[in-house]
Amino acid sequence: MLLPLLLPCVTQAEPTSWRHVVLSELPPGHLAEIRIAADVPTLVRFESELDPAGTRLQEQGPSLFESLDVSGRLLLLHPSAGAWLWPRLHLQVRRMDGTSLTFVLVPSPPALADAQVDVFLHPFSPGALRAALEKVSAEHEALKLRYARSAVELARYRDDEFNPDVALAVLLLDDEASSSLLKEKPLEVSNTELRALLWFVRLAGRSAYVFLVTNRHRTVNWTPDGAGILHGPAREPLPVIVRARPSILPPGGSGRVVLVTRTPPSADKERYDVQILGPEGPNWQLCYSGAKL
Known part of the structure; x- marks a missing residue:
């Protein structure tokens, strides 16, 4: 049996390729679909044990599968590498109690194929309830994470509201407000992709550097990915507030x-x-050495 050998490959698939099917929720006359692709194993899990002898393709002809294996409640479908073009097929799955279920195997690109499908008869079966609970738990954890991030962001905004360093940075971002503060002739700092005019301002016990940056690249946006003021041979960073406007510079933008x-x-x-x-x-870096504070 190939099922024990291929099962680890299936269970390592991306979570987005796992889904569940509730048969009682399908519209009348519709069959549950399983998306399969050439050389991509698909694991189908049921709530009760299956009968290997009664689990087969309904269409006759050469098999397109390297394996179609049944083990307990698990069914492994592994199309062959050469089965890249085939029609929709009907799969009959018989359970050990003698009842049969029919599925439609739909050819799909590998990226869209199912890695794992959990099959439930109705939404109140133990497995379906467990899957629904897991989904709700995952959504709850995602909401908790979003709430924690929002709380951190809100705390930062509250701290910034009364932070004079932030107030000075925001003031210097404004063209009209900073025009009265940037009196000295600017220095020029540049590299192959960026050009910047640089001013230094000392105000109320604070030192500020203002870069007017121009993105000289023809096709690529530039985004500042961190900034700092470093001291001494060990390049120890000073506590610094960094603000940019806009956060992304398009080609030719400033x-x-x-x-x-x-x-x-x-x-x-x-x-x-x-x-x-x-x-x-x-x-994409701008550096100015020998700065005074």
Whole structure:
């Protein structure tokens, strides 16, 4: 029997390819469908044991399956690698109590084939209730995760509401408001894909760097993937607030990235590295060494 050998391959399939069928919920005259693909094993699980002798394809002719195995409540369908084109087939499954069930085998692309199908006679059978409970539990866990993320985000927004570092970063993102603060001539920082004008502002015990970034790539968007102000040979990061507007720069587009930190007591004696990272490697990073705070 190939079922014990192929079962591990089936159970490792993606959860999205697992589904269940409740036969009593099908419209009158409709048969349950099982999506199969060439060389893709499909495991079908039932609530009671099956009769191997009465489980077969209704159509006559050469078999398109490497195996059609029954073991207890499990049925394994494994179409052969060469069975890439075939008509819809009817599968008769007989249970040990003598009753028979008929399914339609529908040819599908491998990505859409069923890895596992659980078959229930009606929605109140133990297996169906267990499957429904598992689905509700999974949805509940997903809602809990979303709630936890929302709570963290809400807490961050509440902290930001009274955070002067955030207020300064938001102020410097605004063209009109920052025009009175950015008086000095900007520096230019660039690489093969990005060009930026850079201003430095010191205000109320805070130091801020304002980058006006232009994406010079012809086809690819640029997204800041982190930023920092680093100190010393060990490149120790300072606590920093980072804000960007917009968050994604299309080809040829421009936007601002602002970094705000508390001005260190030894700012006049130290030099820092200011960097903005991109997701696509060094060509998408902006760095300015020797910065003063």
